[in-house]
Amino acid sequence: MTQSNRLNTGGRINRDKPIRFTFNDKHYTGYEGDTVASALLANGVDVVGRSFKYSRPRGIVTADAQEPNAILQTGSNDASTVPNPKATQAALHPNMICRSTNGWPNVDTDMMGLVGKVGGAAMPPGFYYKTFMYPQSMWMSYEKLIRKGAGLGASPTQNDPDIYDKFNHHCDIMIVGAGPAGLSAAVTAARAGCRVIIADEQEEMGGSLLCSTQQINGEAPAKWVSDVLAELSANENVTLLPRSTVFGYFDHNYLSIAERRTDHLGETGNGAVRERLHKVRAKQVILATGAHERPLVYGNNDVPGCMLASAVSTYINRYAVVPGNSLALMTTNDNGYRAAIDWHKAGKRVALIADTRQTANGDLVKEALSLGINVKFGQAIINVKGSKRVKGVEVASISADGSSVTGSVYQVSCDTVASSGGWSPVLHLSSHTGAKPVWREDILGFVPGKTVQAQHVCGGVNGVYPLADVLGDGAAVALNAVCSMKKSIEGVEIPKADVAEVSESAAMALFHVPHTKPTSRAPKQFVDYQNDVTAAGIELANREGFESIEHVKRYTAMGFGTDQGKLGNINGIAITAKSLGKSIPDTGTTIFRPMYTPVTFGTFAGSDVKGLFDPARFTAMHQWHVENGAEFEDVGQWKRPWYFPKPGETMEQALQRECKATRNSVGLLDASTLGKIDIQGKDAREFLNRIYTNPWSQLAVGKCRYGVMCKEDGMVFDDGVTSCIDENRFIMTTTTGGAAGVLNWLELYHQTEWPELEVYFSSVTDHWSTMTISGPNSRKVLEKLTDSDVSNEAFPYMSWIEAEVAGVKARIFRISFTGELSFEINVQANYGMHVWKSVVAAGEEFDITPYGTETMHILRAEKGFIIVGQDTDGSVTPQDLNMDWVVGKKKTQSYLGKRSWTREDNVRDDRKQFVGLKPKDPKAVLPEGAQLVFDKDQPIPMTMVGHVTSSYYSACLGYSFALALVKGGLDRMGQSVFVPLADGTTLEAEICSSVFYDPKGERQNV
């Protein structure tokens, strides 16, 4: 297909590098340097999408981030597909495959378009809410159909094949935008010796200069751009980031930038980083983001062929594409004339310039008149004819204030309509940090408001539009920023940029063009194209009582699309202001939030995926566990053996075997993951007294003690055994998951409340490998590995010794979490595997059985030992747990938690208390988390009296059992509770002691 709209000369495209691509399965050719939008326009493609609600055919409107219609699905497969890039921003690359995101069966013949035609007036704002609200249960079904008809792009269904990464930067001055203001600022700041980063979202740096016809220093502006870029590139203090969108501006001058590194090359698949997230902390920020042109709101302004005036100029000057043959232009300002002048100079016909002002005589107006262009003052285009392409316009005279049509309507033939309603500074980033936009009547636009950031604005975003002033503003603001850092600007030369002055006549404040009929009956006048929000819809919303602009936005969906209201919001605000009789500043703006334009998930994820997403922690014996068939469980970041199934064994069978082996002979557990904190200092003992509920004053060297920690509210938050290593030294163990939190807790109280205590804490969790041998034969195993006396007399329960085990220096703790005779052997971590294997070999004659966390849980539950976080939930006191014995009665210091136990709420006798449950059916395992009731016949809603915290089948007991928190449970021994299940059945259980096995605790003491 030929590029019928392409000019033979000019533009910044490379005619020697044709690029083939497909759009909606049709083949086209563009050139290197094109965006998808410019290539489609070059090929005369009019309809690029369908609107969201009415499915009206839509064409390309803009040449930038404002684009509401040309939304693409790009990529060749389900892995590389990208939803919703804007054709105006997507660089064309070889063999690119793109399609429209909506339109069914396709954009040219769209079924839903009928709905728009038939339904038009019957689809006011809130149409879907109002129509599909009843019956509510059907909404999910309606929604699917509606989304099929409308909908935007599809997400990839396969893993992303590309890689992403992140950079962190610090700089003196971060400049956002590399147009005339940004480049001028960058050169000035760089010459002052600052570290500068300048980022720009476009394929090339230069901004408006890439399509400007104004000369700088007597030459084409592109020359000035390339000179400046050459100077910046040569300066090692400057980082240039083209194709990089600054999408967020956060507190303390922190900016996020998404750099697209390979999209313009295509789906390279060569392992290069596709997108990079730059995180910049800048001393000073200069926003040079420019301004977006506003379209005017007029009848049928969405017919393909209706465009922004500046976009028309951009396509002609930068891409050498004239997107039509015959142009009608409507403008409220001098600048709009550029589109018609460029169009005329490209050799195409300008049918009309309708200037809404009564008169104007700026230089551009004079130039248009001198070129013989048909200029009509005090007139407006009030309606467009055509459906899939503009065929003509209806023009009429309007009143001086633009509120009404005053003359008769006449027709003008054309195929393109350009409109300019003035410019809106691109102040989005400044809003991200909370600055409220301020309306400036002189430029008819909002500019960035006051901020606490070290932020400067220059050029268009500062409301400065004439090119000469923009270049000067950039340099001046950069000097200002340099001074703010108390750096010298003496001798800094600002870049030379002489531009001829262009005189301008005043612009007119017009947003919504009047029609002969009232807005509600006039042809549709679109404000937000993507969401089909019309002027009539906004006025209706106002009449229905939506007056706050934030409410208008949410009710009409104005600004909800992928362009986030860039194109239409100011017009919508102006229409609301007019209909409510308020001023624009009194109406206010909606708040712009990050992201400025959409950012891919890949950019945010960077390389933090798969194994790098969350690091895994392994014990020294991990490889043995793997080789011996362990199934693993995640405990925090640790990989812990869950159970060790033998070939052909189910989990249940494995657990029963492991439990019986431990109770009857000997079992072996890798307990290395338990948190271990080395506590030293002359006040260590006093500190323990204050932090634990039980007393520590009498604990002798060589002894161990179980302790419970409470928060100040009296609730249990961790437990573990602490051993006295030396008079001034203790080893505290914590739960695996609680280790970091406990260390922090100790530090908090030491640093903030009791800094006078001399005590130091070190995490030594990873320093030790810990293995527990447990069961009646455990001493026999240990005796084979050490010469030390480990008899009950020499080494009693709740003590520890230093010994050599399998030739390695070890600490052995005689503590028990299973209720059996147990020894916990601790060795330096890198000897862990050796000692573990030695224990396994020594235990062979006793059929030593490795077990994992699940058997550990069953065995401890049989003994009624709690697991903090499973049997407790932060609302349980030691008294609730029937552990009054762990509470110090005589300690002089009011240790953490104590005072709260006498609070009114904590002495209620109907508090949930820790008990055992014995199901009536000895084989039934109650579901953990199940709610309990006393009266199984009570109608719903039933009174819930507690819940099951732990529940297992016990091979050693021969029946199932559970632990639970039950209201007043300790006084209800022998009574029944009921467990109503989701399937309608109810289980019954008897409340009993939480200690099921060896209630006298004799087995651990042998």
Added chain:
Amino acid sequence: MFEIYCPYCEEHREEEEFHPVGEAHIQRPVDPEALSDEEWAHYLFYRKNPRGLHHEMWVHATGCRKFFNMTRHTVTYQIMETYKMGEQPSVTEGAKDDAK
């Protein structure tokens, strides 16, 4: 994302290294047993939520692990100062107008 000056490390570091702890200058009563339930509840549960200057405790969690205090503006998110545990803030309500 704050940039926080750790008064112990004596340099600015990224917020990722820190954790907020809560309101600063809440001292544990010397004799909790002497307090009424209501007084104890005030220590336990009652916290300020000002619109403006807030003195709050942070910890340099993945840095020096020291707890310290910060005076922060809850509207503008400006950090007026950070100071060591046991020190008093130099920026207080009186300085609020400067922050605006």
